[in-house]
Amino acid sequence: MKISLDVDKCCGAGQCVLAAPDVFDQRDEDGIVVLLDENPPAEQLGQVREAAAVCPAAVIEVQE
Amino acid sequence: MNRPESVTVVGASAAGLGVVETLRREGYEGDLTLVGGEPHLPYDRPPLSKQLLSGAWDVGRLTLRQPEALQELDVDMRLGVPAVGLDTAKRAVLLGDGERVGYEALVVATGASARRLPGTEGVRGVHVLRNLEDAQELKAALARRPRLVIVGSGFVGAEAAAVARELGCEVTMVTDVAVPLGDALGAEIGGMLADVHREHGVRIEPGVMVEGVLADGARQVRGVQLADGRTIEADVVLVGIGAGANTGWLKGSSVPVGNGVECDATLYAGDGVWAAGDVASWVHPGTGRRTRIEHRTNAAEQGLAVGRNILAGPGEAKPFAPVPYVWSDQYDLKVQIYGSTRGADEVRIVEGGLGERRLVALYGQGGRVCGAAGINMVRVLRAHRRSVADAVPWEPEAALVGGER
Ligand SMILES: Cc1cc2nc3c(=O)[nH]c(=O)nc-3n(C[C@H](O)[C@H](O)[C@H](O)COP(=O)(O)OP(=O)(O)OC[C@H]3O[C@@H](n4cnc5c(N)ncnc54)[C@H](O)[C@@H]3O)c2cc1C
Secondary structure, three states: EEEOHHHHHHOOOHHHHHHOOOOEEEOOOOOOEOOOOOOOOOEEEEEEOOOOOOOOOOEEEEOO | OOOOEEEEEEEOOOHHHHHHHHHHHHHOOOOOEEEEEOOOOOOHHHHOHHHHOOOOOHHHEEEEOOOOHHHOOOOEEEEEOEEEEEOOOOOOEEEEOOOOOEEOEEEEOEEEEEEEOOOOOOOEOOOOOHHHHHHHHHHHOOEEEOOOEEEOOOHHHHHHHHHHHHHEEEEEEEEEOOOOOOHHOOHHHHHHHHHHHHOOEEEEHHHOOOOEEOOOOOOOOEEEEEEOOEEEEEEEEEEOOEEEEEEEEEOOOOOOOOEEEOOOOOOOOEEEEEOOHHHEEEEOOOOOOOOOOOOHHHHHHHHHHHHHHHHOOOOOOOOOOOOOOOEEEEEOEEEEEEEEOOOOOOEEEEEEEEOOOEHHHHHHEOOOEEEEEEEEOOHHHHHHHHHHHOEEEEEHHHHHHOOOO
16 A cells, blocks of 8 residues: 655545554644654554545555 | 345535445445535545645645546546435336436435524625535635625634634624534633634634625625624625525435434434434433534444445444544644534633643533543543543543643
């Protein structure tokens, strides 16, 4: 799995962190997304796809 | 589990897109049709009053999915054609071009429309802000640095005020509430936000209704008429007085409509019809209250929930029990809210403070935490989400984390 982020569009909602806490975090100062793991293990796929789906700014793209 | 052979989704925005993507992601192979009244590929609305209005982003950045990604979904997309009627007995949607689209399951995801002030039809210079064209027209109008009057002090109006000031317009905000944004955040924090707007040069006229607009002989707006007899001159008026659910096309069908499509706790409205997003009203299992939410994340989450529930079938469908979330960007402030803060009987700042303009506040109702709001304290706020989700008792939660004002 490969994750790419369009960080400029991030609005700091943190929905990705709630959906996939091992893969995403937020910067302290402004809440912008931080990718903890660019190639997470396959068992994370469900969570990562959910993070992409609920992101309110269409920041996250997942390739399997 | 018996999956429907065909699913039709009406409304091609955040919620509708969420439904079709979820269905395909979860392996649904039946016929999918997505009907959208706007001629555009699905685009995002929150930037309309922020980055698009300010000019920071061009239109292309609002596109929710690239055309290739949409193509892969294998969805029959009917864009630029509104649904104008629904025959629930024959299970068919009537389109504006006279075509009928059948379905076994239907999702109503038609969102909401901006409310207008009576008597403003056809008056030039009076704007609302709901779709792409609205935003582009307002942007063009603001480029002339007009005297702008904003009617209403909700998030959309407040965001537009911030952008308009940054663009150098003269801005007056007129609102019938005592404290702008006070209904969502409480008088104290709303008051702080009002101060920020004033410091940036926004003139605020609180506690007064706007009765209508004043237009000249050429039907060009010249100002607004207030209920207390005063008038305020304006070259441009933005009406930001909320939105109403787009349910007109459901008239005459069996779909129950009140303030939105009235669904059960699983977002099901009966007769094969589901609803998601701004148009949906459902009974939140946590509060037991009928709720309709106009938040971006709610649209995505309800789209996800409805997609899954369609595949599970009405009998097996799961109740939708979210912690609502909304944000707003004004100047350099990020406002974020979890849960519901409106109607709270207690508010306490538990982190940061008003003076710093960085804070987290808890909201309580009936002795339990019902909401949490943050200003420029993103991660700290997220740590309080749990208390909202669990509706923990107000004491000791609010007392434990004693913040300095
Ligand atoms: C200017 C603005 C700023 C916002 N900012 C924020 C923010 O900062 N944070 C936040 O959480 N939320 C924000 N929101 C709210 C958020 O954008 C909405 O909650 C979200 O767009 C709802 O998605 P939806 O798919 O339910 O409805 P909509 O986005 O309203 O989409 C409904 C779609 O259905 C179409 N439609 C309507 N009737 C028909 C018909 N009869 N036939 C076919 N198609 C039809 C409409 O044209 C539209 O394309 C903002 C909204 C606006 C307008």
